[in-house]
Amino acid sequence: MSTKVVVPRKKRLSEGLTVTQKVFIRSRNGGATKIIREHYLRNDIPCLSKSCTKCQSIVVPDAKNELPKFILSENPQVIANIGKHYVVVDTNIVLLAIDLLENISCFFDVIVPQIVLDEVRNRSYPVYTRLRTLCRDSDDTKRFIVFHNEFNEKTFVDRLPDETINDRNDRAIRKTCEWYAQHLKDYGINIVLVTNDRLNREAVKKESKEQGYFTKSLYEYADLLSNADEIKELIPNVDNYAESKELLPEDKSEVVFPEYYQTSRVMGGLRSGVLYQGNVQISEYNFLEGSVSLPRFSKPVLIVGQKNLNRAFNGDQVVVELLPESEWKAPSSLTLDSEHFDINDNPDGQGEEDEFNRNGAEAVISDKQRRLLAKEAINAQKSKKVQPTAKIVSITRRSWRQYVGQIAPSSVDDKTNGIQNVFVILMDKCLPKIRIRTRRAQELLGKRIVISVDSWPENYKYPLGHFVRDLGDVESTQAETEALLLEHDVEYRPFSKKVLECLPSEGHNWKAPVKLDDPEEISKDPLLPKRQDLRDKLICSIDPPGCVDIDDALHAKKLPNGNWEVGVHIADVTHFVKTGTALDAEGASRGTSVYLVDKRIDMLPMLLGTDLCSLKPYVDRFAFSVLWELDDNADIVNVNFTKSVIKSREAFSYEQAQLRIDDPNQTDELTLGMRALLQLSIKLKQKRLDAGALNLASPEVKVHMDSETADPGEVEIKKLLATNSLVEEFMLLANISVARKIYDAFPQTAMLRRHAASPSTNFEVLNEMLQKRKNMHISLESSKALADSLDRCIDPEDAYFNTLVRIMSTRCMMAAQYFFSGAYSYPDFRHYGLAVDIYTHFTSPIRRYCDVVAHRQLAGAIGYEPLSLDHRDKHKMDMICRNINRKHRNAQFAGRASIEYYVGQVMRNNESIETGYVIKVFNNGIVVLVPKFGVEGLIRIENLTDSAEDAVFDELEFKLSFKPKTGDKVRDVHVFEKVDVQVRSVLDPITSKRKAELLLV
Amino acid sequence: MTLSVAEKSYLYDALASTPSIRPDGRYPYQFMPIEIYTDFLPSSNGSSRIIASDGSECIVSVKAKVVDHTSDDDLLHIEIDIAGERDDALITESCTSLFNKLLKNIDMKKLQLTKKYSFKLFIDVLVISSNSNPVSLISFGIYSSLNSTSLPKLVSNFDDLEVEELPMFHDYDLVKLEVVPPLVFVLGIVKNNIFIDPAASECEVANNGLIISWTNGKIIAPIRTLALNDTNTKGFNPNLIQEGIKLVEKYASDIASALQNI
């Protein structure tokens, strides 16, 4: 076999432009396609150094006729032995240490070669985005640039025979450094190539005897900085093991996880159906048990044990292989959390080796046998209680991000002051502890810290990470809030200058034009004449008390023909937030405002949210209005959409509005309108319920804050008034009307929201419990049947039981999601919970980005202004939808976590005995929900009885029998049972997490 | 090409005389001058373009695809497109069937990747123009394109029967395909004379034609007769077959080595 390398020919096209061909083999799905692409080399790519006198003359303008900006400083940072220098980074440094690159106290004047950017993009798109942002916003402090070495004829390198692509790319980076070094020699600026690749560094030394530039590892480079100690702390872990020569000796390796399969085997297995791909979800109650939902299987496939989980993190995309039938089992009825597991493990290595040494040589199973196994597994899921289990053989995509946690005190050696290995226990209990190396272990004890995971080699029991940032003391409001926002990936930093520059220059003094036909105003806003003047309508808003971002306002008026004119007016956010602006990009990326107990993280800057857009009373505001003509039965006769100017007459709270409506003495027109709205809303609601809309429940509570000390006062279950429902009904109606209109205008890209029916398997366990314990059943035939059967789940002795069932049902439901209309076919648009065929979000553009898109699409649909391409392109809409779905979910979780935290703070002060309900029974404990605080907690068997081994768990009856600590009689606890529990808040000494501790009374 | 009766008669007599006199002065074993370019389609795995001095031109592309040979064991697919002819024209179909038979002589083992997967070669022939029967030209084209073919290099395991693996390939390196495709020769017969590579005018008057295939130093099946025109065709002396075979045996290896060295 002879290897053949064709060196592509080069052809000079004109002065400074040469063309060559890029040839490679694309190996995909087992195929091999030869790809050739033209590749142009040029001489007009500048070095972008301000000190350079040569490059200014070669630059050419781009499509916008702008010349490139020279960014690299003429006076860059000076370090020991090297002096003034620019940094060139390689791919691994970017992937490993993007945090460090973003750090504002190191890495200035950085050159990112294009080949590095390309490699980063292929390996991790999020990191690529961060790097691009870093280059784009490269202001005067950081100064990052991209140098297109691949297109520069002086730095382009051909691939040599028998050279791997990595070697070729490393050589390209070296060539770039060489060029820069040569180019900038006269200006006294040196080049430092930072790479952790030893071979690459050696190659530099070999290649150029007269080393034109320097090369350092990340650690070596950090060491040269003036703030070396601070920076070295932040260096990712894999690196300092290798560099600090304190490498864990091979023989010290603790455990050996199975090696991941090679790509070829994974691909082959996926194609032939013996391997499966999915996202792993670690059980909330047992961190050593995960499950993967696979399309072929009706239920998730279980993954049990550390070895089978094989280093997967919660949420990773993994490839699994089924285990032999003898290892199939029922989902564990044990609970386990990482924080209390193996707490005595020593961060310097050597844990128990129990599980790992058990099965040695594994017999080879052929694919044919595996396929039979899969069939067997599907049958088993249908018939038996036993579940097929699987093991993870490859991780296709890591879900790693930055995590918040705290150092486990037991892992800290308080005698040393040097670098030591410590464990960090993460807030997310589904995740393992992380081993980090730090010199500041003692200082960081008792603090919330941010860490980043770097790697998880096979021979380590725990993943390796590094310290990123200190948030502050555990249980300090500021640290906890920040931790919570970080954990839920909520962007909470203040809006950047670029974003704020997009706001109207008038600021708070902005005023809606007095007259819509004023030529001067029209010259500023040519769309003004298209607005309808609705300032004569008697409009009011109804919101929770203290609401400042008023999205919506309403009015109703009797028409001469006896019908009602009803208007819903929504803040005209898109008048201020135009597509393509930094403001829009920020809003799109935040996706939603996040409401915490004591804080609101806005999607849009305050000026808009609480003033210019907010439909405040007594002032003129721009709005987007939906105007219906409704008959007495609340059926739509006519609907109309228009941009408008309105003047709200009053801003009510729900309670004020209720009082006003109920007060027979009030007979002014505004009140009459409100009464009409209430009547109509009742009819609308009835119609909705008749159609099968669900009335679900969540154990939501509200925390009252002491207005002076900002300490949490008391917890209250949310109350609902008729006026809540008034507003809600009209918002639903507006959303539905808008959804129809934009779908009509943009059949492929309309921004909609759907809610899929829940598969019956989701309800299996709940139904079994209901059947066994209460002889009840939830029907899933249709949403109507579900709604009716929920209504029937009533315990005459306990009014709360129905709510409990609703809470538990809600957890079995699918989550609603945003989508663009091209993604699903019309029947799948259905919103199951609301029982409508089509739905969107239109009514809260101040706090949700979906509504912003819907506004723009509606404006396009009514011909107000042409719709931006961004919302007419399926791919872009897909990106938007994915992002806002994720942000929406995160915002919900963050909100809940915030309430949970404050409830904990409230309970801290008042220990009490409350009523609770058993909602889950395990082998070694029960889960109890306390409605009053909306908290649920696990009561471990050890806390129920002194003789845990005598407890009997009856899986079929959902019953746990044990001898209570006080008394001799055996006590049975069933699911759904109403129990009295002692509630108190405790701080877990290991995790420093405060949580509700429940004790059965 | 249409010739007058006088022209035809003159031509016939010249070719039938001993030794035969060919209108362009060639010896019986001589080919028309040809030009061959290979590798001119970089997006194919192998390619060639061959132009005869009478303007006949043919382009051959070889593309490879990975197939599961346990379910698709036909590893060579040839398609011939003759410009101006329909896909179901007689000439197209007869050429295709001829080459389908001939290419069975190629050692398919060379295409095997793993126990389960092989390369399947798609040989596309485009005859842009031809003034006489194009099979010989096509065979030269196929020969030189296969000769210039290089295939992606396998980097995954060869044994994939027990545990399925999809083949993976090197992202850059190619391996030269080493197969020896057959060559096809067209011979014209005029009276008792036989000569290689008849030109269009010679075809007009030939009494008959022969197609002889050759590979690796020996003549292989099929040998066919071929009517080169509609008017002059008749039977011929069987000894001429022997003579034709001898002619081919004598010169074919030279042609093969010439083609190989491109």
Added chain:
Amino acid sequence: MSRLEVYSPEGLRMDGRRWNELRRFETSINTHSHASDGSSYLEQGNNKIITLVKGPTEPTLRSQLDQTKATLQITVNLTKFSKFERSKTTGSTKNERRILEIQTALVRTFEKNLMLNLYPRTIIDIEIHVLQQDGGVLGTLINGITLACIDAGIAMYDYISGVSIGLYDTTPLLDVNSLEEAAMSCVTLGVMGKSEKLSLLQVEDKLPLDRLENVLAIGIAGAHRIRDLMDEALRNHAQKRISNASNK
């Protein structure tokens, strides 16, 4: 969603060109003198096409006979091997809808530019073989035909030069390759000589109207540049022929 940097913030495209740069344009003329009356071989980027013009000749079919002018027939052969992956369609690709569309578009483009009325009762048969394609093929076909028709000596009013322009966000990109073509909406223009007259305007996918002007402006400028390149090639070719002729 393709995660490619179609147009980088530094103003470079995926193949290293700037927004307003054409691809490599190389052509030879009169490549198939035996087989046709006029011919050209054109490489525009990695598009490689052979164009043969046969005629004006007597038509073989009565239906092709027009008393007042020549019948123009254009056959496009997109070979199965012209893309990276061999096209899977079994049997002929000749009657595929897409190809018929291209052929019709080409006939429409050239019908008005060739002086067909000078050759009544004849047929002009143009045969194009696409050996390799890499985006913007229609434009390349137009250029190939123009060159071959000039070689064939068929009277025409002016050059027609073809080029495809993509619109990436708000940036028009001249002479798109296949990677770019797949990533955005594209327009193909056929421009008459040095004028701003369009003999073809074909929009693939949607394009906002307010951007069309920008796109056309750069497209026309690009087409003019192609016209110059073609003109240069033709003149060089003619020069060579004349010197060959006089040397004999």
